[in-house]
Amino acid sequence: MDITLMVALVIALALFFDFTNGFHDTANAMATPIATGAIKPKTAVTLAAILNLVGAFLSTEVAKTVSGGIIREGSDGVQITPDIIFAGLMGAILWNMITWLKGLPSSSSHALFGGLIGAAVAGIGFNSVNLETLLQKVILPAIFAPLIAGIVAYACTRLAYGLTARHDPETGSKLTQKRGGFRTGQIFTSSLVALAHGTNDAQKTMGIITLVLIAAGTQAPGTGPQFWVIAACALAIAVGTYAGGWRIIRTMGSGLTEVKPAQGFAAETSTASAILASSHLGFALSTTQVASGSVIGSGMGRKGTTVRWNMVGKIALGWLFTLPAAGIVGALTALLVKTGVVGVVIAAVAGTAAVLFMFFYSRKSQVGHHNAVEVEEAGQAVRFAKKKAIARARARANKPEDTQR
Structure with a gap:
């Protein structure tokens, strides 16, 4: 196949992966504020999309890790080709679609790395993978980041509830707790998570497109993403984020634990801190793992709530x-595309058919903004009932007595 056509195909596939990354990871920022009623569902995904777009322009360190770190560019004689990158993207996209269909908040980042590594090993050999960079900037952060985020979220939740506890000074009994400020605070913390997500996840697709341009000889090894690449990837992940990813929002918002405003505030703060720090250091972190760890930690930090460990499992x-x-799919696709143009066509048609099948299958049990998080709807109903009861009580208190009988 003509190299220019192949590069164009890979860029299109990379941008589609970026789109799936957006709707797959919307829940990282917006599931908890939707669950607590801090932000309406449609408003939440719109805000997340805008901030993902902005965040994508703020850093390129992670993009450099992907384009010049995990897969060798060719300085030592190993040369990755656009065909191999095409195969890796296919593995990542299919895994993203499968986990989205199941409502599982898996890592789009690790799907991408797994697909690339599997394709590179099958198509070139083990020496094409930089194992040191893989260990330092992918494997170790994957292990420690969600644990650290969970511990921080646990501590922040305990601190939030401890500082805002109210007791009667005479009897020592608990008074009605007023923590509505945390619901307002969630608007800002969830926005920070969305911004941080753009600084990390959008960079991975930038790195992939940069890698394919280097592989095709149209960009010098060791250079960062060009502006048009940054802009295209920012737009793709923003559009994907706006699409919603409601199935995963349901899992993150109510499937792991019952989320209250103070918990959500603590979870989002710890998630944003971890993602921003990793983006600065060039760690290709899984924002999904960090967000999940934070939600679990916040659930453990609030007395009287339970973590649904079966879902965690x-x-x-x-x-x-x-x-x-993702690595297996990437490897099988790489072996197929190595046969030539026919193999590339078969892989593209089969991948497209699989994506379409999963999309239409999902329509049988549709999840949208109207039913994504039942907790949020129930919370609104309770608050409405309370307001109505208070209004009736005030009306009765102000009603003049009938003395004419």
């Missing part, structure tokens, strides 16, 4: 299989 299993599953 399913998510952890998804994390465990992400790299190898």
